[in-house]
Amino acid sequence: MRVLENTGDYVLNALQGVGEAALLLLRGLSWSYQALKYRALVSEQMLFSGVESLPVVMVVAFFVGMVVSLQTGQEMARFQLQDNIGGIVAASMFREMGPVFSALIVAGRVGSSMAAQLGTMKVSEEIDALEAMSINPVRYLVMPRVLALLVMMPVLTLFANGVGLIGGALVGRYQIGVSYYTFFDTVVRNIQIRDITSGLIKAATFGLIIGSVSCHQGLKAAEGARGVGRATTRSLVYSFLFILMFDYFITAFIY
Amino acid sequence: MIDIVGLKKSLGGKEVLKGVDLRIDSGELLAVIGGSGAGKTVLLKHVIGFLKPDRGDILVNGVSVPRASQKELYEIRKDFGMLFQTAALLQSLTIGENLALPLKEHTKLSRQEIDRVVTERLNWVKLFNVENRLPSDLSVGMMKRAGLARALVRDPKIVLFDEPTTGLDPVLSSTIGQLIIDLHGRLKFTSIAVTHDMSLAYMIADRIAMLHHGRIIGIGTPEEIKTSKSQVVQQFIRGMPSIQSAESLLQR
Numbered sequence: 001m002r003v004l005e006n007t008g009d010y011v012l013n014a015l016q017g018v019g020e021a022a023l024l025l026l027r028g029l030s031w032s033y034q035a036l037k038y039r040a041l042v043s044e045q046m047l048f049s050g051v052e053s054l055p056v057v058m059v060v061a062f063f064v065g066m067v068v069s070l071q072t073g074q075e076m077a078r079f080q081l082q083d084n085i086g087g088i089v090a091a092s093m094f095r096e097m098g099p100v101f102s103a104l105i106v107a108g109r110v111g112s113s114m115a116a117q118l119g120t121m122k123v124s125e126e127i128d129a130l131e132a133m134s135i136n137p138v139r140y141l142v143m144p145r146v147l148a149l150l151v152m153m154p155v156l157t158l159f160a161n162g163v164g165l166i167g168g169a170l171v172g173r174y175q176i177g178v179s180y181y182t183f184f185d186t187v188v189r190n191i192q193i194r195d196i197t198s199g200l201i202k203a204a205t206f207g208l209i210i211g212s213v214s215c216h217q218g219l220k221a222a223e224g225a226r227g228v229g230r231a232t233t234r235s236l237v238y239s240f241l242f243i244l245m246f247d248y249f250i251t252a253f254i255y
Numbered sequence: 256m257i258d259i260v261g262l263k264k265s266l267g268g269k270e271v272l273k274g275v276d277l278r279i280d281s282g283e284l285l286a287v288i289g290g291s292g293a294g295k296t297v298l299l300k301h302v303i304g305f306l307k308p309d310r311g312d313i314l315v316n317g318v319s320v321p322r323a324s325q326k327e328l329y330e331i332r333k334d335f336g337m338l339f340q341t342a343a344l345l346q347s348l349t350i351g352e353n354l355a356l357p358l359k360e361h362t363k364l365s366r367q368e369i370d371r372v373v374t375e376r377l378n379w380v381k382l383f384n385v386e387n388r389l390p391s392d393l394s395v396g397m398m399k400r401a402g403l404a405r406a407l408v409r410d411p412k413i414v415l416f417d418e419p420t421t422g423l424d425p426v427l428s429s430t431i432g433q434l435i436i437d438l439h440g441r442l443k444f445t446s447i448a449v450t451h452d453m454s455l456a457y458m459i460a461d462r463i464a465m466l467h468h469g470r471i472i473g474i475g476t477p478e479e480i481k482t483s484k485s486q487v488v489q490q491f492i493r494g495m496p497s498i499q500s501a502e503s504l505l506q507r
């Protein structure tokens with residue numbers, strides 16, 4: 001009975017958290033008409049979440065492209081079908097690997113630091129200070145972060161896609177024995193616009209997930225350094241969980 | 256004028272405020288004294304609308320703070336300034352940007368005018384050439400003064416002070432006290448200062464109220480408080496441990 005009760009509490013708490021984060025997201029987005037007025041804050045966040053994440057995202061995407069190319073290339077070589085790997089690498093990069101890996105990196109690098117920063121602000125009364133100055137923390141802190149992630153996640157994903165393809169082509173050329181021409185020829189012939197847009201829709205969704213989950217965890221951090229630490233860890237765990245859940249649902253919905 | 260009527264609040268399963276009644280007249284500076292954990296911060300948070308009472312009401316110039324909507328609260332708070340226990344400067348902004356923030360948000364002043372007001376207010380609290388420094392570069396005393404300047408930057412009608420002198424040595428404490436007196440004389444705001452620093456309370460307050468176990472157990476001018484017949488008040492202002500707290504310490 002005890003176990004059931006605890007599980008029940010846990011599920012209720014989790015659901016409440018999801019509801020709160022979703023509400024925070026809506027409130028944050030509802031302020032986005034003031035993005036121009038707060039463009040300094042928004043661009044600062046875009047720089048931090050987008051530009052500064054770019055190197056890591058590209059390195060990871062490069063290796064992901066190589067791995068996908070090697071795996072599928074070796075399998076397909078057994079059936080003499082290796083000439084098609086360009087299309088396969090592109091499809092899995094554009095639809096899955098690009099957006100998902102970019103999101104996991106951004107969740108780890110950007111989301112957790114947002115949670116830590118807002119958590120520290122909460123604990124050191126800075127959020128209260130904003131409220132006392134009649135400055136809505138959702139408008140001042142959440143809106144720029146959510147908006148920046150919404151815009152920058154698809155951009156990062158485009159870069160990841162491109163670099164992943166290059167990695168895939170290199171492996172194709174030197175380990176599988178497929179020429180660059182053949183590789184990119186099959187990319188162009190096999191890829192539909194839908195493959196790219198679905199990936200970008202995922203990326204934008206993941207951006208919203210990371211932004212809302214991280215800001216929510218930060219803003220409800222409990223007193224003390226432990227509270228901040230816990231908020232950071234939770235933001236990471238929940239972001240990962242929701243990224244993979246939504247990845248599944250969006251894929252199921254689009255294809 | 257601030258009117259606190261029958262304010263009750265429980266937090267974490269404990270009744271922190273058990274019915275607080277206080278009236279602060281316009282332009283008056285009331286010090287609320289009490290031991291740590293007495294509920295002083297909780298009381299202030301009700302006045303500015305961070306917490307909602309379980310029972311009772313807080314009227315600021317006749318307007319109920321607990322019954323105000325979020326939007327109305329933001330309007331009401333434009334007349335407020337608050338100095339936090341930790342100063343609560345935004346760590347990611349310079350001191351100048353911290354003071355400029357409320358001006359940028361709520362006034363139509365030009366950049367030059369904002370800069371001028373910021374420098375003027377920093378000078379009021381005896382801070383010079385700190386506009387471009389980060390809060391983390393400042394000493395605790397300087398941070399408190401910058402927090403004070405930020406609280407007053409928009410000439411608020413009501414100012415709340417949460418432990419303005421905790422963590423400061425006696426010399427710095429009396430500097431802050433003197434600043435509060437000067438600024439109060441200049442801006443004539445209505446004010447509640449909560450503190451457990453008796454010398455500060457004597458120095459700045461028009462009246463002093465003592466909060467004890469969630470109730471106001473004594474209120475009067477500094478003279479009246481000094482000569483209060485209440486045993487608890489006398490113990491507190493002389494810095495003597497109360498019998499109960501000594502007993503509870505021994506029991507642990």
Ligand SMILES: Nc1ncnc2c1ncn2[C@@H]1O[C@H](COP(=O)(O)OP(=O)(O)O)[C@@H](O)[C@H]1O
Nearest residue numbers: 266267271289290291292293294295296297298
């Ligand atoms: N958010 C909260 N949740 C639970 N208990 C709280 C909360 N805030 C304050 N308290 C409790 O209320 C009491 C009064 O706190 P506070 O007003 O901060 O005291 P102080 O007079 O030192 O400022 C303390 O016992 C504190 O533990």
Ligand SMILES: [Mg+2]
Nearest residue numbers: 295296340418
């Ligand atoms: Mg306190």
